[in-house]
Amino acid sequence: MEEEQGRPNQSTTTKTRSGTPKGLIDMFAVQCGKCFKWRKIHTREAFEEIRMRVKEEEFVCQTIEGVSCLDDAELEYDSTRIWVGDKPGVAKTPTGFERKVVLRKDNSRVDVYYVTPTGKRMRTLNELAVFIDANPDFKDTPLEDFTFTAPKIMEETIPGGKRKRISRSSKEHG
Numbered sequence: 001m002e003e004e005q006g007r008p009n010q011s012t013t014t015k016t017r018s019g020t021p022k023g024l025i026d027m028f029a030v031q032c033g034k035c036f037k038w039r040k041i042h043t044r045e046a047f048e049e050i051r052m053r054v055k056e057e058e059f060v061c062q063t064i065e066g067v068s069c070l071d072d073a074e075l076e077y078d079s080t081r082i083w084v085g086d087k088p089g090v091a092k093t094p095t096g097f098e099r100k101v102v103l104r105k106d107n108s109r110v111d112v113y114y115v116t117p118t119g120k121r122m123r124t125l126n127e128l129a130v131f132i133d134a135n136p137d138f139k140d141t142p143l144e145d146f147t148f149t150a151p152k153i154m155e156e157t158i159p160g161g162k163r164k165r166i167s168r169s170s171k172e173h174g
């Protein structure tokens with residue numbers, strides 16, 4: 001399998017700089033394969049659906065109801081926010097569970113954990129296996145649908161970072 005993780009193209013989560021509590025990534029965006037504009041995806045569930053399918057089915061603006069490539073971009077890939085690139089093809093989080101992605105305070109890394117339907121945090125596949133084993137209601141939950149692979153931090157979007165800055169010359173109005 002080629003290295004596809006973290007390409008800043010198809011499937012990406014973002015974090016607002018002005019701060020969601022504790023670095024939780026709660027804004028989602030996907031880039032249109034035709035016009036290359038970024039579209040906000042308003043729920044985690046919808047984002048996960050797109051992220052799962054994006055390898056087979058290119059995301060285009062029209063996927064979102066009432067949106068077309070002629071509409072202005074809703075957000076730009078720049079350092080207004082810190083962006084993290086989720087791996088395309090990651091399975092949708094099993095029903096009842098929630099996948100949380102948290103950027104550490106010093107922006108050094110991203111942590112992934114799952115919250116069980118009973119509100120417990122699970123940080124490893126092993127913990128999840130034990131939970132599923134102990135809770136017959138969730139025995140059909142596919143373990144392979146849990147992915148702890150952390151999205152890649154797009155370092156050029158870290159404000160004030162020592163890394164290279166994004167060239168703004170390519171941005172045009174109109």
Ligand SMILES: [Zn+2]
Pocket residue numbers: 032033034035036037060061062068069070
């Ligand atoms: Zn488009």
